[in-house]
Amino acid sequence: MQLKEFTPKTKSVAIIGGGVAGATAAVHLAELGLQVTLLERGQGLVNGPPICHLHAGGNLYREISTDQCIDLLKQSIETVRLYPHSLNIRPTVIAVPTSDGGEPSELLPRLDIIKQCYQEFVRQDARNQVLGDPDDYYQLFSKEQLLALASREQPAKPQTIEEWLIPFAKHTDLEQLKYPVVAVQEYGWSVFRLASSAALVLDKLQNSVTHTGTEVYAVERAGQQWVLGCRNSEQDFELRCDYLINACGYETGIIDDMVSQPRTRLVEFKAAYVTHWDTAEQWPEVIFHGPRGTDKGMAQLTPYANGVFQLHGMTKDITLFQHGLVGSSPQSAQPKLPQHLEDKIKHGWPDDERLDRTNKAIAHMQQFIPSYQTATEQGKPLFGAQQIPGEDDTLRAADVTFADHNYARIEIVKGSSALEAARKIVEQWQLFDYQERSIESLHPSSMQLTLAEVEQKAEQFALERQYPIELAKVYGQ
Numbered sequence: 001m002q003l004k005e006f007t008p009k010t011k012s013v014a015i016i017g018g019g020v021a022g023a024t025a026a027v028h029l030a031e032l033g034l035q036v037t038l039l040e041r042g043q044g045l046v047n048g049p050p051i052c053h054l055h056a057g058g059n060l061y062r063e064i065s066t067d068q069c070i071d072l073l074k075q076s077i078e079t080v081r082l083y084p085h086s087l088n089i090r091p092t093v094i095a096v097p098t099s100d101g102g103e104p105s106e107l108l109p110r111l112d113i114i115k116q117c118y119q120e121f122v123r124q125d126a127r128n129q130v131l132g133d134p135d136d137y138y139q140l141f142s143k144e145q146l147l148a149l150a151s152r153e154q155p156a157k158p159q160t161i162e163e164w165l166i167p168f169a170k171h172t173d174l175e176q177l178k179y180p181v182v183a184v185q186e187y188g189w190s191v192f193r194l195a196s197s198a199a200l201v202l203d204k205l206q207n208s209v210t211h212t213g214t215e216v217y218a219v220e221r222a223g224q225q226w227v228l229g230c231r232n233s234e235q236d237f238e239l240r241c242d243y244l245i246n247a248c249g250y251e252t253g254i255i256d257d258m259v260s261q262p263r264t265r266l267v268e269f270k271a272a273y274v275t276h277w278d279t280a281e282q283w284p285e286v287i288f289h290g291p292r293g294t295d296k297g298m299a300q301l302t303p304y305a306n307g308v309f310q311l312h313g314m315t316k317d318i319t320l321f322q323h324g325l326v327g328s329s330p331q332s333a334q335p336k337l338p339q340h341l342e343d344k345i346k347h348g349w350p351d352d353e354r355l356d357r358t359n360k361a362i363a364h365m366q367q368f369i370p371s372y373q374t375a376t377e378q379g380k381p382l383f384g385a386q387q388i389p390g391e392d393d394t395l396r397a398a399d400v401t402f403a404d405h406n407y408a409r410i411e412i413v414k415g416s417s418a419l420e421a422a423r424k425i426v427e428q429w430q431l432f433d434y435q436e437r438s439i440e441s442l443h444p445s446s447m448q449l450t451l452a453e454v455e456q457k458a459e460q461f462a463l464e465r466q467y468p469i470e471l472a473k474v475y476g477q
Helices: 020-031 066-082 104-124 143-150 166-171 191-204 249-258 339-347 351-366 370-374 415-429 451-464
Strands: 012-016 035-039 092-095 138-141 181-184 208-211 215-222 225-231 236-241 243-246 265-276 285-288 299-303 308-313 325-327 382-389 400-403 407-410
Touching (some): 012 020, 012 225, 020 208, 020 407, 066 104, 066 415, 166 370, 191 208, 249 265, 265 351, 339 382, 351 370, 407 415
Parallel strands (some): 012 243, 035 208
Antiparallel strands (some): 092 181, 138 181, 215 225, 285 299
């Protein structure tokens, strides 16, 4: 049942950009009964930078503030409640190598704070328990405990954190690590099942229209409304709306320039690499910390079904790129990436560079997991550019900013911030009275989705985008 009936007098909202930010805003506003038009230049929704997990607590980022970590935890919980079928439920292992200047003990005070916050969120509302038992938010493992786990056989369907850590204990060079090793209930997040969930809901709602393959080439004010010039392969057309949301991701500055709204921001191009490793074991995600941008940068192993793994290596030869972080200028709110990186986004990768960087990612992981040397490249990278509002390149928790004339920019850095951005838009523009209603009651169409239909459409998206369907399949408990 819809929250309120749609009528022609309903306020209209146009959203430019169908990434995780724009698609989530469209889902949220349409579920509230607003007239929503979503405009996406690409052929499908949520097809941007790699997403591998929620960042529920910001545990990958030693450099960010505790306040940002708490924000990411809260936002992640709300996102899971909106997209319950997008989770891959398995833990994340955080290890500090002997080559790293940090100590595992430095991670613990913040983990305790995050655990306490999660416990409090669950105490306030039991529906917030989406990241496992809050009392078990993280667990520490000594070298002796890992050596004992290495002698065990993993069950076909691991249930406990200890069972999930068996392959890590078996295959990792434990001599290269400082102790304790941390296992945290940081779950995986399928970008394809998120895209599938959003597309299915928007298709069902009569008060939402999605135009893919559509470019916005002009934006003007006309009295109290916005007028957008749009074009697709079939026609040019004009769209009028009462409210305008700029959710263009790394290209948010293009629309800012059109509406003469200056903004300082950064844009960073990143890539992750899809590999196959011949293993029947069920792996957790694994993070080996390291100084960003050096040859010892963080190594990240993200597991999917059937031996498919996504790799990050935070070096300039793997995930990061020379001149891949750029800023806006006094002349334009849109940072300009080097042409060769723009070409990757728009036209794809040269085969030799794709293979070279994937093999370097495998070698980077091999230094900690020696048997990973047998892994092979498994298709094109997951890649894209993310915007970072302001000038702080360590910012990870960001949401939305407002300008005059009912114009908002969604400026998320992490996908889990998208729902909070949409809610802030509703509150700022007084589009709906929430009356303390739950996320579930606000999104009846979203709650009707089944895991089977979400997974089926997600696999279709993966094939259309030329990725292994394993990236779309449910993985974990």
